[in-house]
Amino acid sequence: MNELELQTIAEITIRTLWVCGCALLLALAIGIPIGIVLGSKRFLGRSIAVSTVNAGMGAPPVVVGLGCYILFARSGLFGGVGLIYSLTGMIIAQTLIAVPLVIGITLAAVGSLDDEWNLQVRTLGIGRVWRLWLLVREIRMGLLAAVIAALGGILSEVGASQMVGGNLDGKTRVLTTAIMMKTSQGQWEQAAGLAIVLMGLTLLVAGVLTVIQQSGRTR
Amino acid sequence: MKTQLEDGIALRASHLECHRGSGESRFKLQIDAIDLRSGEVLVILGPNGAGKSTLLRALAGLEGKSANKSIQKGEGPVTLVFQRPAALSGSAARNVRAALLGKGIPEPARRERLARALARFDISHLENQNAKTLSGGELRRLALARAFVLEPSVLLLDEPFDDLDGEGQRRLSLDLQRAIRETDVAVAMVTHDLRRALLLADRIAVLIDGRLAQFGRRDAVLEKPHSPQIAQTVGMTNLATGTVRRVVDGVRWIEVAEGFEIPTTAPVSIGEPTWIGIRPENLKLDIGRGEGQPIGKAVIESLVSDGLATVVSLRTQGLTFTTHLLSGRGLSRRLRPGDRVSLAVQPEHVHALAVGDGPIG
Numbered sequence: 283m284n285e286l287e288l289q290t291i292a293e294i295t296i297r298t299l300w301v302c303g304c305a306l307l308l309a310l311a312i313g314i315p316i317g318i319v320l321g322s323k324r325f326l327g328r329s330i331a332v333s334t335v336n337a338g339m340g341a342p343p344v345v346v347g348l349g350c351y352i353l354f355a356r357s358g359l360f361g362g363v364g365l366i367y368s369l370t371g372m373i374i375a376q377t378l379i380a381v382p383l384v385i386g387i388t389l390a391a392v393g394s395l396d397d398e399w400n401l402q403v404r405t406l407g408i409g410r411v412w413r414l415w416l417l418v419r420e421i422r423m424g425l426l427a428a429v430i431a432a433l434g435g436i437l438s439e440v441g442a443s444q445m446v447g448g449n450l451d452g453k454t455r456v457l458t459t460a461i462m463m464k465t466s467q468g469q470w471e472q473a474a475g476l477a478i479v480l481m482g483l484t485l486l487v488a489g490v491l492t493v494i495q496q497s498g499r500t501r
Numbered sequence: 502m503k504t505q506l507e508d509g510i511a512l513r514a515s516h517l518e519c520h521r522g523s524g525e526s527r528f529k530l531q532i533d534a535i536d537l538r539s540g541e542v543l544v545i546l547g548p549n550g551a552g553k554s555t556l557l558r559a560l561a562g563l564e565g566k567s568a569n570k571s572i573q574k575g576e577g578p579v580t581l582v583f584q585r586p587a588a589l590s591g592s593a594a595r596n597v598r599a600a601l602l603g604k605g606i607p608e609p610a611r612r613e614r615l616a617r618a619l620a621r622f623d624i625s626h627l628e629n630q631n632a633k634t635l636s637g638g639e640l641r642r643l644a645l646a647r648a649f650v651l652e653p654s655v656l657l658l659d660e661p662f663d664d665l666d667g668e669g670q671r672r673l674s675l676d677l678q679r680a681i682r683e684t685d686v687a688v689a690m691v692t693h694d695l696r697r698a699l700l701l702a703d704r705i706a707v708l709i710d711g712r713l714a715q716f717g718r719r720d721a722v723l724e725k726p727h728s729p730q731i732a733q734t735v736g737m738t739n740l741a742t743g744t745v746r747r748v749v750d751g752v753r754w755i756e757v758a759e760g761f762e763i764p765t766t767a768p769v770s771i772g773e774p775t776w777i778g779i780r781p782e783n784l785k786l787d788i789g790r791g792e793g794q795p796i797g798k799a800v801i802e803s804l805v806s807d808g809l810a811t812v813v814s815l816r817t818q819g820l821t822f823t824t825h826l827l828s829g830r831g832l833s834r835r836l837r838p839g840d841r842v843s844l845a846v847q848p849e850h851v852h853a854l855a856v857g858d859g860p861i862g
Contacts (some may be wrong), residue, residue, distance in 0.1 A: 395587075396585070396587045398583055398585070398587065399587050401558075401563055401583070402581075402583050402586070402587045403587075403589075403599075404563065405561050405563065405579075405580050405581040405583075406580060406599065406600040406647065406648075406651065407578045407580065407600075407604075407651060408599070408600070408602050408603060409602075409603045411603070412602040412603040415602075416589060416599060416602070419589075419590065419591075420589060420590055
């Protein structure tokens, strides 16, 4: 590969990390509180909410992408905001893909605690914020699993990124959409190079998170 | 609600109400008034499902939302140790420290309180051990240390000896007794272990069907239960109904079966239907030692020993009685099922009340 191609790969990789990183942070910020509430509170309509989350965990990214496309397109509800073919639009679509995963895994982690865990901590007279801190600490292994699942989901998805981002060169092209394009153009060597970078990223992230997870288990 | 309470009262609750379930399975706890006193142990007894644990939770402020509910507390926190204590992840020390989170206690004081709480329950050597790997007994001690590190004014204990072996129970109750004495904490304890309860209790509350059936000094509740159901709950298992037939030298003789009379000094009237209760330890096998008034003969149905005491079940004229003998002594070794023995009882040890307080359960 020549220098120009390496520069392009680096640019696409950085963009991929930026989009995935932003989507992951947003998904965690939205999903963890909702997962904690769904896992620890009993309220009317909770089972419907849990069913919706479970369905969302298995939703095909391309369907999420289509939904976003319809909403973000010029004729759509948010057509005037200019989200279509933008990084912001891609981040929103990927967040929507990751949020159900984060909620579902957080919910399961909270549910795995003793039924009386919250009451037991309450009787120690610990304030609400510290109780939340203790809860997050208690379910940290589950939260790490949520991070791994969410990151894996958004790093590898292509449907939503293609539909919402449009794979615009220098603007919205990310690793997955670039691999798709190179493959369809018959540029196998370049597609393979990009795939190796994507696989390397995935393995690196998964490896780091797994090391953190394993060291956490022994503490 | 913190307020000024009389000296010695650590918590006073009134109009506690908790509802659970619906329809026929609906349960309601309704307590008009209850108080806990510093340095005292109140043991809450009652049949399964009577609402004992619910009462503890209501006292801890975790349940009960009735409009006129009132819980007045003195200085110091109220804390509850659950039947199945939860271990937080991390070391035993971290578990105890967690109770002090956000309370603005400087680090040297926290360290000192942590060391004292761990030592109090003899778990200092487990300080750095992962709490999730502790045994049931160790976890219970950790939960108590976590509660005591708060320096509570009121400690609520739900079955603190559950799942412990005999030696574990004995050691924990000694440590608990010492901790209560040293800290002057008011304790309310739910337990189904009557023997352990009797060792620790200063006062006893008997809950039946969500209501406080009797509440008072330990000996008063044990010796003068208000109803047969309460009597059974507090271990007065020899129950019978009869009628006062005669009074001799101030002793009333109650006929509980044809020709089988039991003497009592209780003030019951001749001809009045009466229920009587005798604690097993007060019913004696008459072997000529003059340990009471002879009341008749019975046949031994069974002898069951736990190594310390032998429980002797007896039957006579359709009535069943129980008495306790020290295991390993001559009498408990000699007796066999089917043997015919004489019974005796001191009239002042026979509790009697007019029928009407409820059926013999």
